[in-house]
Amino acid sequence: MKAYVYGADGAALTDVSKPTPQGTQVLIRVRACGLNRADLGMTKGHAHGSAGGRGTVLGMEWAGEVAELGPEAKGVKVGDKVMGSGTAAFAEYTLADHGRLFLAPSNMNFDEAASLPIALTTMHNAVITNGALQPGQSVLIQGASSGVGLMAMQIAKLKGAAFVIGSSTDPTRRGRLKEFGADLAIDSSDPGWVDEVLKATGGAGVDLIVDQISGKVANQNLAATKVKGRIINVGRLGGTHTDFNFDLHAARRINYIGVTFRTRSLQEIREIFAAVKQDIWGAIESRTLQLPIDRIFSFDDIGAAFAHMEANKHLGKIVVTL
Structure with missing residues (x-):
C-alpha cells in the first residue's frame, strides 16, 4: 500500500506492507487525513513521544471506513464510517485501537471528519x-x-x-x-x-x-x-x-x-475519547462544533500540503484525501 514515510532522504511516498489488526485493533481504509504541527516536526526527523524517526509511517489523524476487526475489537463493524487518532495515519490503511475511534456522523463527509479527532x-x-x-x-x-x-x-x-x-x-x-x-x-x-x-x-x-x-x-x-x-x-x-x-x-x-498525549496510557486515551462522546457528542452531530478547512490536497501532493502548513498562513485545518 502507499504511505508517507520518513526515510534517509526525508519524508516521501513509498510502498509498505498493509498492516493486520491484532487484539483490540481495527483496520481502517483511510479516506482523509488531518495535518498537525507534530506531523511537521516528524517530516524533519523529530520524535513525537515514541513515534518518529527513520522508517516511520507519518500521520496522527484520519477518517475512513472499517475494513477489518481484530479478534478482540468491539463497538464497530466492517463498513462503519469512523474517525480517530493514532500513528501511521498517512497511508491507504492504518490501525487504531477500538477505544480511540468515533463513529462519524452521517451528515459529515470524510474531509470534515478527518479535521476533528485531535x-x-x-x-x-x-x-x-x-x-x-x-x-x-x-x-x-x-x-x-x-x-x-x-x-x-x-x-x-x-x-x-x-x-x-x-x-x-x-x-x-x-x-x-x-x-x-x-x-x-x-x-x-x-x-x-x-x-x-x-x-x-x-x-x-x-x-x-x-x-x-x-x-x-x-x-x-x-x-x-x-x-x-x-x-x-x-x-x-x-x-x-x-x-x-x-x-x-x-x-x-x-x-x-x-498535558500531552505522548505519555498517556492507552486506557487514559480511551477515557478521553469516552468523555468526548458522553459530554459533547450531540454538539458534533448538530455541527455546533466544527472546524474550517483551509485547503484540501490529494495524497500525491502531500508534500505541498506540508509546505502550506510550514508557511503558517492558514486558518483551520489542512486536509489530505486518499
Whole structure:
C-alpha cells in the first residue's frame, strides 16, 4: 500500500506492507487525513513521544471506513464510517485501537471528519477535564487560530464560558477569531496584551488559560490569570524553556497543569475519547462544533500540503484525501 514515510532522504511516498489488526485493533481504509504541527516536526526527523524517526509511517489523524476487526475489537463493524487518532495515519490503511475511534456522523463527509479527532480530544481534555471550566467563567486560549485553538474557544462557549479571549499574532487570523467564539482577540506578541486582559476582566484576570505557546508568554500568563486560577500547558510553540516567576505563581496561587498525549496510557486515551462522546457528542452531530478547512490536497501532493502548513498562513485545518 502507499504511505508517507520518513526515510534517509526525508519524508516521501513509498510502498509498505498493509498492516493486520491484532487484539483490540481495527483496520481502517483511510479516506482523509488531518495535518498537525507534530506531523511537521516528524517530516524533519523529530520524535513525537515514541513515534518518529527513520522508517516511520507519518500521520496522527484520519477518517475512513472499517475494513477489518481484530479478534478482540468491539463497538464497530466492517463498513462503519469512523474517525480517530493514532500513528501511521498517512497511508491507504492504518490501525487504531477500538477505544480511540468515533463513529462519524452521517451528515459529515470524510474531509470534515478527518479535521476533528485531535482537536476534540485535546481541547475537551484541556478545557473541561483539566481546566475545570465552569459556566460563567472567563478563559484565554493562547494560539487560538490553530485548529485545536479554534475548537477550544468553541468548547468553552458551548460549556457556558461568559468571556472568551483568543490570541493570534497574525492580524488577518486574529480578525476572524470572533467567528469561533472569541469575545476579545489579542496579539500575544504585543507587550500590552496582559493589560488588555486585565482591563477586560475588571482587573482580576481570567479564570483559565489554555496555553499552546508557553516559552516567552509564561510569566505574562501568570500575570493575566486570576488568583486561584488555572493554566493548562498544552503546547510549546514559543519555546520549551524560559525564566519562570515562581514568586508570581505562588502569590496568585495558580494551578499550573501540563498535558500531552505522548505519555498517556492507552486506557487514559480511551477515557478521553469516552468523555468526548458522553459530554459533547450531540454538539458534533448538530455541527455546533466544527472546524474550517483551509485547503484540501490529494495524497500525491502531500508534500505541498506540508509546505502550506510550514508557511503558517492558514486558518483551520489542512486536509489530505486518499
